[in-house]
Amino acid sequence: MSKTFIYSLLLCLTLMSGCSGKLFTIHKIDVQQGNAVEVEKVEQLAVGMTKEQVEFLLGSPMLTDIFHPERWDYIYALIPGYGEKERRHVSIIFNGDKVVEIIKSDMTTTPEKNQITPEIEADSNN
Numbered sequence: 001m002s003k004t005f006i007y008s009l010l011l012c013l014t015l016m017s018g019c020s021g022k023l024f025t026i027h028k029i030d031v032q033q034g035n036a037v038e039v040e041k042v043e044q045l046a047v048g049m050t051k052e053q054v055e056f057l058l059g060s061p062m063l064t065d066i067f068h069p070e071r072w073d074y075i076y077a078l079i080p081g082y083g084e085k086e087r088r089h090v091s092i093i094f095n096g097d098k099v100v101e102i103i104k105s106d107m108t109t110t111p112e113k114n115q116i117t118p119e120i121e122a123d124s125n126n
Helices: 003-017 039-043 051-058 118-125
Strands: 029-032 071-079 086-095 096-105
Touching: 039 051, 051 086
Parallel strands: none
Antiparallel strands: 029 071, 071 086, 086 096
């Protein structure tokens, strides 16, 4: 009985040690919530635009407060299965039909999408 117990214990320990890697982890999906607030589109916003122009550019606002109808909020959150969370928030303040103020959160972008690599930048300077 002791040999069987020892072998089964070693087998269990061996199998459980294999679960510590990423091979046998639970699959976690990426969760996106809110409006897809893209940096390129937010940079196109300007004071003086109409509500129709803003809605054409960014889509319908995520939040419109009944107590502050002149404020539109666009909120985006990406919670990846593995990796760091990303959150973007843009508030647009209107006076009548015109944009009077744009409040942006930190709109960081990934290096591979929106930045020139040093090699390409050095080649373009020559």
